[in-house]
Amino acid sequence: MRIIITDSYEKMGLEAANIVAGQVYLKPDSVLGLATGSTPVSMYQRLAAVHKTVGLDFSEVTTFNLDEYIGMSPDNPQSYHYFMQENFFKHINIRPENVYLPNGMAEDMIAEGERYEKLIAAKGGIDLQVLGIGQNAHIGFNEPDVKFAATTHKVELDEETIQANSRFFASASEVPRYAISMGIKTIMMAEHVILLANGKNKAKAVYKAVCGDVTPEAPASILQLHRDVAVIVDEAAASLLPASIRGVSVTRK
Ligand SMILES: O=P(O)(O)OC[C@H]1O[C@](O)(CO)[C@@H](O)[C@@H]1O
Secondary structure (H helix, E strand, C coil): CEEEEECCHHHHHHHHHHHHHHHHHHCCCCEEEECCCCCCHHHHHHHHHHHHHHCCCCCCCEEEECEEECCCCCCCCCCHHHHHHHHCHHHCCCCHHHEECCCCCCCCHHHHHHHHHHHHHHCCCCCEEEECCCCCCCECCECCCCCCCCCCEEEECCHHHHHHHHHHCCCHHHCCCEEEECCHHHHHCCCEEEEEECCHHHHHHHHHHHHCCCCCCCHHHHHHHCCCEEEEEECCCCCCCCHHHHHCCEEEC
C-alpha cells in the first residue's frame, strides 16, 4: 500500500484525479471502476476540469460503478445512476454506451449480479478501481461480515450505513434497505486500486483498512492483500494512523 496524506479534501481529489488521468492518458481504452458518495466528488470535478482545459479524452473509456440502491430507477435523483450523470458523466466526453452501473430495478438480483460480472470480464476486467470507504470500513456496499469471495450481489445495508447516507435523503426511513454491489472479489481483481477518504469520521475506518487485522468485520482491510493500492487521505482521515505508517507515507501540502 502507498499512503498519500494531503492537507485538504480538494488536494485529496487532485491526487486521485492525477492517478485516474494518468491511467486514461496512457491507456485511452481503460476500464475504470467508479464510486459514488461525497468523497470522490472533488476528484470528479478535477477530472472534468482536466477534460475541459487540456482535452483529456474519455471517448474510449469504459466505466463500471460499484453499486446501486435496489428499487431506484436511473432517473431518480437519489439513484447512483443520476449521481454519476450529474457529478461526472455529463461533464466529459464519455460515450453513454460505455457506462455501466448495476441495475437496481432488475427482477432477479442473482441474474443481474452474474450479468454485471460477465460484462466486466468481457471488457477485460477493471484497470483502475476508485473506492470510498464507509465509517464501518465498507467498500462498495460490502458491509462488515462480508464474504471475501463474493462477486456482484444483493446486500442488506447496515444501520450505520443507513444513518450515514440519510443526509442525502429527507429522513433515514427513506434510505433504501438493500443495494446491489460489486463484491470484494470483483474489487480485488482490479489491476490498480485507489482508496479515498476525508474527514475525522473516516479515521477509524482508514486505520482498520491500513493497519488493522485482515478480517471480514472490516471489509476494506482485505486491500492489504492487493498488489497495488494507493490510499489517498486528508490529515483528518489519517489522524489515527501510527507514526510508523505516517513515516513511510507521502505528504502533499
Ligand atoms: O463518500 P461517502 O459519502 O462518505 O460514502 C462512503 C461510501 O459509501 C458508499 O456510498 C456506498 O457504496 C460508497 O459509494 C462510498 O464510498
